[in-house]
Amino acid sequence: MVALASCTSGSSPKPPSASTPPPNPLGPSACATASQAPSHAGKWKLLAPHTLCGLPQNNSPAEQSSSQQMASVIRELLTNFSGNGPDYGKATSDVSLGYQIGHNTAGVYRSISFTGLQGTFNAQAAASAVETSLGSGYTFNSVPPGPHGGVMACGVAASDNENCVWATPTTLCLIMIIDTTQQLIGPSIDANAVRIRDVTEVPG
Secondary structure (H helix, E strand, O other), X not given: OXXXXXXXXXXXXXOXXXXXXXXXXXXXXXXXXXXXXXXOOXXXXXXXXXXXXXXXEOOXXXXXXXXXXXXXXXXXXXXXXXXXXXXXXXXXXXXXXXXXEOOOOOOOOEEEEEEEEEEEEOHHHHHHHHHHHHOOOOOOEEOOOOOOOOEEEEEEEEOOEEEEEEEOOOEEEEEEEEEXXXXXXXXXXXXXXXXXXXXXXXXX
16 A cells, blocks of 8 residues: 655645665665564464565556466465375465566666465475475575574575575465575575565564
8 A cells, every 4th residue: 555645735745754764675785674573483474565675566467466376376286285295284365466676777676576375384395395396497495494483495596586485384485586686685595585574474
């Protein structure tokens, strides 16, 4: 939701406060935020923040369709895999969005596709199922999951593209990050994946 300020005759818009500068989507620490959800042993739920790593939501019909399609693919994946092995779990709802900035004058492009499912999951098995389905040609490696616990793994899809999967008993999430500067990925991917969890996953 975008809040619009009403204008009245004779009034002028107030300048932004110097103490709250807008997020900088081009810096290497754009994902750095204070933790929104400390460690706890209970359930988790997912949110859809207005911005992610300084990137605004992409609410275009094409992006919304793509996000929902990815959520449907993972739901179907869990169903099909569960018929041929362990119980991977079941999704009851999803939060799937895209965040991006277009190519700027410096040729920088960044996007984050976030596909999050809520339900009941066998965390390790469900994450492994998603990794297997996406991992053709590259390898996911386990990374520290951060204070939210569960399991998390990341893999390089291309020179400017990395994907991470994490899972808990109540959430299963996939993030796909494209960054032509490579500042949010590479050596920074582990920390940034945890920071993304901080703002998209809260105690539920």
